[in-house]
Amino acid sequence: MKTWLISISVATALISSGTQAAGEAAAGDATAGKAKVAACTACHGPNGNALVPTWPKLAGQHAQYIYKQLMDFKSGARANAQMGPQMIPLSEQDFRDIAAYYSTQQQTPGTTDPAAAELGERIYRGGNPATGVTACTGCHGPAGAGLGAAKFPRVAGQHAQYLDSTLKGFRTGARANDPNGMMRDVASRMSDEEIAAVSQFIQGLTDWPPDSP
Structure with a gap:
């Protein structure tokens, strides 16, 4: 308990302080983001629906969350050998645009193992x-x-x-x-x-x- x-x-506490933080990704341009995700498709699939189950679906994810994860990959706060190096040449605006794009995409549904x-x-x-x-x-x-x-x-x-x-x-x-x-x-x-x-x-x-x- x-x-x-x-x-x-x-x-x-996080929710109450989240209003200001939410604006971090709000300025993203989904149209611009679409032109920036070509390299992401190999792992995260068309429109952010990863075909390989070891990689996450990004379609329909909250832009604020995606933006934070990309920033964390770049800073090293979230360590990942594949993602980290790819973040180096990208700017915060790139992150906002990419996050905005994926947040507008439709996620494909999944199923649950009855067992x-x-x-x-x-x-x-x-x-x-x-x-x-x-x-x-x-x-x-x-x-x-x-x-x-x-x-x-x-x-x-x-x-x-x-x-x-x-x-x-x-x-x-x-x-x-x-x-x-x-x-x-x-x-x-x-x-x-x-x-x-x-x-x-x-x-x-x-x-x-x-x-x-």
């Missing part, structure tokens, strides 16, 4: 009180739409394989660019089975109608 209350308090649906939904909606795993809905919403102003990403429809590796990266600390260590704290309490199940559930989740702006 204490961990849940702390997570909610941090999330509330993982029950546990995955239970973790996503209710967490695991016994081990202190908080519900994913607190930040990502009941339908997985996330919250752009707070840079909480849309997760609905994302590849399960990418989600699985991302959660394990947070668990080990290999990925550490989450605000106040929120995701690292959650993932550190999750078992491999829970991570696999919730990743499968999210892959088949839909955020329509959206539960957040």
Whole structure:
């Protein structure tokens, strides 16, 4: 309960301070961004729908979140051998434009493995009180739409394989660019089975109608 209350308090603080931060990506030009993503297509697929499940779908993702991740790749706050070098020649305006473009694209839907649906939904909606795993809905919403102003990403429809590796990266600390260590704290309490199940559930989740702006 204490961990849940702390997570909610941090999330509330981030949302309240997110209005100014949201403007960082608001100035992006989607038309300009379309002309800048040719190199991105090889991994992230046509219109941001990655065909290979180890890479994330960017289509329909919040522009603010994409912008932050690109900035973190460039600064090294988020380490990635493939992404880091590609960010070096790009400017902040390039990031804004790319983020704006992908945010306007339609994401392709995914499906959930029925065998993982029950546990995955239970973790996503209710967490695991016994081990202190908080519900994913607190930040990502009941339908997985996330919250752009707070840079909480849309997760609905994302590849399960990418989600699985991302959660394990947070668990080990290999990925550490989450605000106040929120995701690292959650993932550190999750078992491999829970991570696999919730990743499968999210892959088949839909955020329509959206539960957040």
